[in-house]
Amino acid sequence: MTEPVLQIDSLVKHYGQVRAVDGLSLTIGQGEVLGLVGESGSGKSTVGKCVLRLTEPTSGTIALGGRDVTHLSRRAMRPLRRDVHMVFQDPYSSLNPRFSIEQIVSEPLLRHKLARGREAAERVAAMLEKVGLRTEMMTRLPHELSGGQRQRVGLARALILEPKLVVADEPVSALDVSVQASVLNLITDLQRDMGFSCLFITHDLSVVEFLADRIAVMYLGRIVETGPTAELFAGPRHPYTQALLSAAPVPDPVKARERRRIVLGGDVPSPLDPPAGCRFHTRCPLAFDACRTVEPELADPRSGAHPAACHLVTAEHRPDAAVPGRTIGY
Numbered sequence: 607m608t609e610p611v612l613q614i615d616s617l618v619k620h621y622g623q624v625r626a627v628d629g630l631s632l633t634i635g636q637g638e639v640l641g642l643v644g645e646s647g648s649g650k651s652t653v654g655k656c657v658l659r660l661t662e663p664t665s666g667t668i669a670l671g672g673r674d675v676t677h678l679s680r681r682a683m684r685p686l687r688r689d690v691h692m693v694f695q696d697p698y699s700s701l702n703p704r705f706s707i708e709q710i711v712s713e714p715l716l717r718h719k720l721a722r723g724r725e726a727a728e729r730v731a732a733m734l735e736k737v738g739l740r741t742e743m744m745t746r747l748p749h750e751l752s753g754g755q756r757q758r759v760g761l762a763r764a765l766i767l768e769p770k771l772v773v774a775d776e777p778v779s780a781l782d783v784s785v786q787a788s789v790l791n792l793i794t795d796l797q798r799d800m801g802f803s804c805l806f807i808t809h810d811l812s813v814v815e816f817l818a819d820r821i822a823v824m825y826l827g828r829i830v831e832t833g834p835t836a837e838l839f840a841g842p843r844h845p846y847t848q849a850l851l852s853a854a855p856v857p858d859p860v861k862a863r864e865r866r867r868i869v870l871g872g873d874v875p876s877p878l879d880p881p882a883g884c885r886f887h888t889r890c891p892l893a894f895d896a897c898r899t900v901e902p903e904l905a906d907p908r909s910g911a912h913p914a915a916c917h918l919v920t921a922e923h924r925p926d927a928a929v930p931g932r933t934i935g936y
Contacts, residue, residue: 608636609672611771611803612657617666619652625877626652628827630666631904634771639797639804641814641835643850644824647874650807651695653824654773657805658692659683671770688718691764695776697756701748707734708744711762718767733762738792754785758792768800775807790816811850815839823847826885827877829904833912843914845890884917892918 612634619627627649634640642650655661657668659675667676670686678686691714694700701710711730715721721729731741737758748756757777764772774793778786794817797804806817814821815835822832823846831844842848852868870889875881881888887897896917904915911919 610634610669611636611638611671612805613667613669613672614653614657615667615669617653617656617668618664619649619656619661620664623878625827625880627656627663628877628880630824630827630829632822632829632832634803634805636770637797637801637803638820639806639818641818641821642805642807642824643809643811643814643821645809645874647877648824649827649877650809650824651775654692654775654805654807657771657773658687658690660692685718688714688767689769690771690773691767691769693757693760693764693772693774693777696780697753697760698748698780700760701756703748705747706744707739707746707748707751707759710748710759711766714763714767720767729766730762733766734759736765736796737762738788752785753781754789757781757789761789761792761796765796765800765802769802771803771805772797773805773807776809777806778813779808779810786813793817823850826875826880828885829915830886831912831914831916832904837912843912843919844886844916845892845918846886847914884915 610633614633615631617627617630630649630653632640642653644650652661656663663676667674669675670690673686675683675686708727708730711733712726715726715729727744730744734741734743739755739758739762743751743755748759751759760777777793778789781789790813806814808814818835820833821835821838822829823844824830825846831838831842831847838847839851842851849868849870852866872889875885875888883899884890884893884897884902887893890897894917900917902915902917902920904913905920
């Protein structure tokens, strides 16, 4: 067994009374892509920021390569930042508008004193070619590039040190649909060739189906279902996952007509005051008494099934009339 690249245990991040992340655990293995999926406001981006210590967790532990980094000082964290980098959502605001592309991509090399001068320029040129940009773009400024080109620069900057883990926070959501596919293909090719692990944060299930090895579905600060991508898409077990998948676009018009769309009522509850019991029960059409009072565990006693935090997939609190694995129409 190899040491996980990333291991998060019972992560909590509260902003005052706001419970952005409230007891989250996940693991990413070497060379693995984990898709972290959920609606806006579910706490996905906060998880990514905590992993990089861009924001300090309230409690819980974060381990990179087996080393607990939760409480390391900024000085102690500095050498570890070679191994983990982030690709931000907005390619317009994440690049310094006064720096040339060469300066932006070479900055990690200079910060970690790995190369300078001609050697740094050569490594930048090679990295730009890897992400599909011409080397003559090195002298340009960010405003001279398109959104897709800027995000490729962000990828080049994140990968110039050949990190072990990349945290990609909605890296294609700010791009035109016509550009998204090319950037996703690029990320897939780079991940295969370079072998880095990836925490891919998104609200788009069609993206993670294409990219991720495993998926973790997040709702109101917690993981409600996790499992291998193909297994989760073939048999979603949590009603929230079923609703998300029913809303994902289907390219085949025949299958699209056959799929029943699950429309959830109400709004996502406020993280200031999450509901008791299952946090999804206020919107779940299958909720019963136990859902309103008893918080479900992310586990399943049945062997071979991926875990889901839902009383409908466990025997302890399920009413007699409920059917194991019952769905709401997906």
